[in-house]
Amino acid sequence: MQRTDLLIISWLLASAATLQATDPLPVLTVPVRVHLMQSVTQARMNTTLTDTDVQRIFGKVNKVWSQAGIHFDPEPLLKTTALEVSANEKLKNEFERLKASLPPASHSSKAINVCYVKMLEPNGFYFAGDVFVKDTASLKKVAGGLDEPIPRVTAHELGHALGLKHRQNVTNLMASGTTGFSLNEEEIKTARNAAAMLLQPKMGAKSVSVP
Numbered sequence: 001m002q003r004t005d006l007l008i009i010s011w012l013l014a015s016a017a018t019l020q021a022t023d024p025l026p027v028l029t030v031p032v033r034v035h036l037m038q039s040v041t042q043a044r045m046n047t048t049l050t051d052t053d054v055q056r057i058f059g060k061v062n063k064v065w066s067q068a069g070i071h072f073d074p075e076p077l078l079k080t081t082a083l084e085v086s087a088n089e090k091l092k093n094e095f096e097r098l099k100a101s102l103p104p105a106s107h108s109s110k111a112i113n114v115c116y117v118k119m120l121e122p123n124g125f126y127f128a129g130d131v132f133v134k135d136t137a138s139l140k141k142v143a144g145g146l147d148e149p150i151p152r153v154t155a156h157e158l159g160h161a162l163g164l165k166h167r168q169n170v171t172n173l174m175a176s177g178t179t180g181f182s183l184n185e186e187e188i189k190t191a192r193n194a195a196a197m198l199l200q201p202k203m204g205a206k207s208v209s210v211p
């Protein structure tokens with residue numbers, strides 16, 4: 001074998017190694033405020049999840065979202081007492097009723113609010129900026145899917161919060177009602193752009209000094 005052949009072979013091997021070892025995406029850390037909704041009068045608003053459950057849930061949520069280089073960082077846990085919803089608001093749809101149950105003073109404007117309750121019609125939903133998930137969620141198992149429904153539902157709703165739409169392929173995160181959790185390149189790009197926007201300082205947040 002000639003010296004030039006050896007050089008070509010070593011160059012090809014080096015190129016293959018570079019292709020395999022693609023740099024991981026820079027991690028975007030998104031703050032989350034978790035509300036464990038509590039109520040003595042409305043059983044369906046009273047989650048029984050604990051601090052340990054939330055740690056486990058977000059461990060799995062972050063495993064799912066690591067494929068997009070996104071890490072959700074829950075603030076210290078809040079037990080949020082659900083507001084009694086007025087008769088007028090009870091007439092509204094479930095999205096609005098749940099939203100009205102979250103006390104405005106507990107709501108974060110700097111983090112994504114994720115509220116756990118006991119019972120909802122769907123497993124969870126994303127509505128007007130906030131995520132709601134029921135702790136009694138159940139899903140259809142698919143091969144290679146996540147081993148627990150609550151983290152998968154949470155990760156799916158956070159996908160909506162980052163601008164993703166449904167894509168009904170059984171093994172992907174944005175399919176409805178399954179345990180799948182894969183994301184395609186386009187979804188990763190969309191979610192990362194939305195996360196980067198969320199992390200930007202809000203317009204008008206800069207203080208202005210008046211002479």
Ligand SMILES: [Zn+2]
Pocket residue numbers: 156160166176
């Ligand atoms: Zn959905």
